[in-house]
Amino acid sequence: MSGTEAVDGGWPLFEVFVRGKRGLNHVHVGSLRAADARMALTHARDLYTRRNEGVSIWVVRSADVTASAPDERDPFFAPSGDKVYRHPTFYEIPHDVPHI
Amino acid sequence: MTTEADEPELRAHFEETVAADRRVEPRDWMPEAYRATLVRQIAQHAHSEIIGMQPEGDWITRAPSLRRKAILWAKVQDEAGHGLYLYGAAETLGADRDDLTRRLLEGRQKYSSIFNYPAATFADVGVIGWLVDGAAICNQVPLCRSSYGPYARAMVRVCKEESFHQRQGYELLWTMTRGTAAQREMVQDAVDRWWWPSLMMFGPPDAASPNSERSMAWRVKRHSNDELRQRFVDMTVPQADRLGVTLPDPELRWNEERGRYDFGTPDFAELARVIGGDGPCNRERIARRTAAHEDGAWVREAAAAHAERRARRADGAGVAR
Amino acid sequence: MNGTGGEGDGPGDARWAFGTGFEDPLHGVAVEPPPGADGAAVARVCVALADDALVGAQRLAEWVTCAPELEIELALANVGLDLLGQARLLYARAGQVDGSGRGEDDFAYRRAAAEFRCLRLAELPRGDFAFTALRMLALSSARLAVLDGLRGAADPVLAAVAERGVTEVTYHRLFAAEWVVRLGDGTDVSRGRLGRAVEEAGPWLAEVWDDAVGAELGVAPGAVRAACAADWGRVAREAGVPLPVPVPVGGSGGRAGVHTAHLPVLLAELQGVARAHPGASW
Numbered sequence: 001m002s003g004t005e006a007v008d009g010g011w012p013l014f015e016v017f018v019r020g021k022r023g024l025n026h027v028h029v030g031s032l033r034a035a036d037a038r039m040a041l042t043h044a045r046d047l048y049t050r051r052n053e054g055v056s057i058w059v060v061r062s063a064d065v066t067a068s069a070p071d072e073r074d075p076f077f078a079p080s081g082d083k084v085y086r087h088p089t090f091y092e093i094p095h096d097v098p099h100i
Numbered sequence: 101m102t103t104e105a106d107e108p109e110l111r112a113h114f115e116e117t118v119a120a121d122r123r124v125e126p127r128d129w130m131p132e133a134y135r136a137t138l139v140r141q142i143a144q145h146a147h148s149e150i151i152g153m154q155p156e157g158d159w160i161t162r163a164p165s166l167r168r169k170a171i172l173w174a175k176v177q178d179e180a181g182h183g184l185y186l187y188g189a190a191e192t193l194g195a196d197r198d199d200l201t202r203r204l205l206e207g208r209q210k211y212s213s214i215f216n217y218p219a220a221t222f223a224d225v226g227v228i229g230w231l232v233d234g235a236a237i238c239n240q241v242p243l244c245r246s247s248y249g250p251y252a253r254a255m256v257r258v259c260k261e262e263s264f265h266q267r268q269g270y271e272l273l274w275t276m277t278r279g280t281a282a283q284r285e286m287v288q289d290a291v292d293r294w295w296w297p298s299l300m301m302f303g304p305p306d307a308a309s310p311n312s313e314r315s316m317a318w319r320v321k322r323h324s325n326d327e328l329r330q331r332f333v334d335m336t337v338p339q340a341d342r343l344g345v346t347l348p349d350p351e352l353r354w355n356e357e358r359g360r361y362d363f364g365t366p367d368f369a370e371l372a373r374v375i376g377g378d379g380p381c382n383r384e385r386i387a388r389r390t391a392a393h394e395d396g397a398w399v400r401e402a403a404a405a406h407a408e409r410r411a412r413r414a415d416g417a418g419v420a421r
Numbered sequence: 422m423n424g425t426g427g428e429g430d431g432p433g434d435a436r437w438a439f440g441t442g443f444e445d446p447l448h449g450v451a452v453e454p455p456p457g458a459d460g461a462a463v464a465r466v467c468v469a470l471a472d473d474a475l476v477g478a479q480r481l482a483e484w485v486t487c488a489p490e491l492e493i494e495l496a497l498a499n500v501g502l503d504l505l506g507q508a509r510l511l512y513a514r515a516g517q518v519d520g521s522g523r524g525e526d527d528f529a530y531r532r533a534a535a536e537f538r539c540l541r542l543a544e545l546p547r548g549d550f551a552f553t554a555l556r557m558l559a560l561s562s563a564r565l566a567v568l569d570g571l572r573g574a575a576d577p578v579l580a581a582v583a584e585r586g587v588t589e590v591t592y593h594r595l596f597a598a599e600w601v602v603r604l605g606d607g608t609d610v611s612r613g614r615l616g617r618a619v620e621e622a623g624p625w626l627a628e629v630w631d632d633a634v635g636a637e638l639g640v641a642p643g644a645v646r647a648a649c650a651a652d653w654g655r656v657a658r659e660a661g662v663p664l665p666v667p668v669p670v671g672g673s674g675g676r677a678g679v680h681t682a683h684l685p686v687l688l689a690e691l692q693g694v695a696r697a698h699p700g701a702s703w
Contacts, residue, residue, distance in 0.1 A: 176485055176498070177502070283702075398489075405608045407603075409606060
């Protein structure tokens with residue numbers, strides 16, 4: 001996210017999140033430009049759901065996104081690196097146990 | 101903030117990420133040349149989608165059946181959408197769409213030279229779908245694994261959507277070659293005109309492609325120009341046979357030993373001329389895009405002014421409460 | 422677009438774009454008209470609404486590559502494709518119930534201007550973006566009211582097309598209304614252009630507001646005018662510009678085949694390639 005702001009009549013950048021279907025999270029799909037949030041919603045509908053990809057859309061000004069620092073080597077994510085037990089693959093169980 | 105002392109370590113980490121085929125994401129540290137290469141390539145790709153709307157776009161109002169009208173319109177609309185996905189990817193690198201558009205209009209950034217050829221008849225709509233989109237797909241599929249995350253993701257979306265573009269083109273030609281004699285002639289004529297420019301879409305030969313090597317090392321690009329060109333020919337020849345059209349290359353023949361087709365050399369001097377601005381439609385394409393951009397300025401400004409006023413009014417209302 | 426429907430877009434087919442649900446809009450709808458149905462009346466309504474949609478779509482297609490911003494390019498194409506889809510279904514239905522067996526392309530490509538039944542506002546030249554937005558607002562308000570009334574039509578296909586059309590045209594109206602508000606409340610330039618658009622559309626609005634196209638199939642008299650007036654009033658308030666209410670006028674208009682000089686020009690472009698190749702297949 002570049003956080004580019006509107007300049008001389010240009011429209012600010014918005015990030016778009018689409019819920020593919022009920023039961024799923026909204027997922028970031030990309031960005032677009034719009035004069036305001038209401039326009040960003042219609043643009044998002046026209047650009048990102050031309051093929052019925054979504055049932056719900058969120059838009060947020062790119063400038064309003066607060067992000068953690070750069071990449072996964074950053075201390076922000078380091079603590080989880082050793083907590084492998086949070087991941088299902090940590091647990092070895094026999095292959096023939098169904099539905100798990 | 102990155103200090104100079106950090107740089108060797110950051111660079112090593114970047115190289116390691118790319119070498120391991122992991123994705124680089126927007127806020128990661130990256131060498132300035134990598135960023136510049138990507139902005140150049142993604143912008144050129146986005147511009148190509150937008151300028152590429154023009155040759156076919158003019159046929160929407162004249163399409164000879166309502167079904168073809170709808171298909172063509174949806175396809176040209178997709179191209180506008182793909183341009184937007186790609187401009188969005190470029191913006192994650194700190195580029196600004198307005199600025200990129202300005203560079204296009206001033207001739208400081210390029211677009212695919214194929215779109216400087218005219219679409220003379222409705223058969224061209226079919227041939228553009230079959231050959232031009234076919235060549236584009238060859239170029240683009242490997243980019244779904246580009247090292248830069250937002251570009252790769254945009255390309256996944258583009259490739260999925262474009263799957264119908266080539267098929268609609270081939271289907272149109274298939275139908276036309278089974279129509280009247282005049283239609284068959286239109287198809288062959290269009291194939292004759294678009295075959296060589298399509299081969300040129302893969303760019304100059306590897307030996308003369310200045311940026312290729314580094315782009316491949318950075319996994320921004322994954323196959324060489326000549327490799328992709330060969331792949332396209334091998335894919336297309338059987339399709340042409342099935343269609344019953346002749347590809348205008350006397351040197352085209354199956355090479356048993358290589359297990360691939362041999363084919364003639366495109367006129368790369370022509371490619372250079374067209375890239376240099378001297379194709380049949382270069383001026384027309386940029387003039388149209390410039391007019392749209394300038395004629396639309398009052399609309400964009402009005403929307404910005406209204407948004408600002410509404411935001412102020414909302415603030416005012418908040419204070420009053 | 423029902424043309425893309427057959428290409429394997431089942432949920433498991435990962436080759437295709439993400440979306441699903443491109444089903445035939447008439448899937449499961451009975452095709453047989455109910456006993457005692459007035460086929461000629463149904464055909465008349467279908468053709469009139471299809472002509473509005475086709476001619477309106479054609480004008481929107483003239484924006485391709487020329488829209489004021491790329492996002493607007495996408496939006497106008499969506500509206501145009503919706504209208505084109507409605508036109509195709511309605512023409513096909515007209516050919517079934519009028520006994521002629523004509524297909525969608527027979528109606529679109531093989532009729533002269535005097536046989537078209539579109540509203541004249543729809544056929545006026547493309548104009549600038551202010552005119553486009555204002556015209557879209559006027560035509561969508563009216564069309565929405567007509568389609569809404571036709572949801573209860575006895576003809577099952579027309580009712581199904583109306584049902585689906587209501588959803589689509591509701592969005593067209595929203596898009597148009599938001600833009601008219603933005604332009605009215607935008608800059609001096611945009612306000613000026615909107616004012617000129619209002620003047621240009623003015624003489625053709627009464628025909629839209631007083632359109633009786635669905636009356637014989639149960640659309641309530643006055644429903645169109647009421648809907649148009651409500652939308653007009655709301656948008657004028659928000660935009661801060663006057664949108665004059667058209668005074669009813671008599672005389673024949675587009676619904677009787679009386680058109681402006683712009684329609685033959687539009688049709689010459691629309692029909693040119695098709696007419697130049699008789700017997701061709703596309």
